[in-house]
Amino acid sequence: MNFVLSLVFSSLAVLVVVLIPWIGVGALDLTTLFGVVIPYAALATFIVGIIVRVLNWGRSPVPYRIPTTAGQMWSFPWIKSNPIDNPKGAGGVVVRMLFEVLTFRSLFRNTRLEYRRVEGVPRINYEWEKWLWLAAILFHYSFLVIFLRHFRFFMDPVPGFVTLLQNLDGFMQMGAAPFNGFGLPGVYITDMLLMAAATWLLLRRILYSQLRYLSLPADYFPLMLILSLGFSGMLMRYLFRVDIVKVKELVIGLFKFHPVVPDGIGVLFFIHLFILCVLIAYFPFSKLMHLGWHLFKPHKEPLQQQPLCPACESLELPR
């Protein structure tokens, strides 16, 4: 699909996602459908979808594992190997995976191919490119903090770690805008970071020609969905507020299997909730399943090192 068309298609899809609850709750008042039925259905899709997908991956045969890790593999004791990049035992794998999962090490290696002319001579260079890593790590950690902060709506009584996160995240005690009426509630740093990082992740797909060529609606749509999720959430906190006490009653009711939909929750909440429902229902079918990939990357994360070639064993060649 042409990239303009992909962008238009994804934006329209997100627009529809926003309009459905807006009309459904704003005009038709279907609060039980959007507050109870759809969230349960979306959560069930999310959980079952992840289980099916992961088990499916687990069952897929991997007849020939080809490690393509960056480091030197262990061969002879006198050849220096890289125990973390190309691990030999389980310990190395754990260290490698921790680095990968917690610090996104493979993204840190990212370079960008650039074509330019130096004194009239064409040159191809591998340019320094850490912006992807920076945006990705800010985005993911901000998302995690925001998700965990939301546990103040999910749990009663609110656990201590949520309070701690809230205080740390909002430690600037600063209003959203320097005008009267925007001084409270205080700004969360992660809100801003998430929006900035996700915007960059979207922009780079539009600005870099190579990425523009590679990108599909499946790349734009989740990003736009997350941007609109963040945007609706921020609108709800900083501008058009909803009655969050009633929101929590609704959410706790869902978690206790005693759903109640209190009257008088603003429609913006249902838009936010519906975007989330679409996101998690879409999750198992999309690239967002990279959540579960790390256990299944035999070429990157060899949980168990296989011989490079079975024939090598009989030849007594190094593995």
Add this chain to the structure above:
Amino acid sequence: MYDGGKIIIGLIIGIGLFLSPFFYNAGSSAKPPDPQLTKKAKEAKVCVEPTRYMRESHFTMLDEWRHTVVREGERYYKAADGKIYYKSLQVTCMNCHSDKTKFCDQCHNYMDVSPYCWDCHIAPEEKK
């Protein structure tokens, strides 16, 4: 399944974390907050602005009051219905809502909000 045990353990931990609010709330009573109006507030019937606005955005109003009073010296607030109020947490708000634990704290504790009003203001003494 290759490495089936590891995959299933990982899956159970991951899904368990996502479902943790179900387990956490199962044991708790999770009573919604019940802010009590004092006799005086009940008699007054109306607050500064409509109930819905007060429930959603009272802190915006308080913040606005704080700024206009401290920085601009404007001590009077004209409500949407034309009534004039003296901008003061302790004198105006707490005049009716004098019972902090039964009113303010009800929702604040439920939502895990700790407003810093009482860093400077003195919380009213409550008759037990």
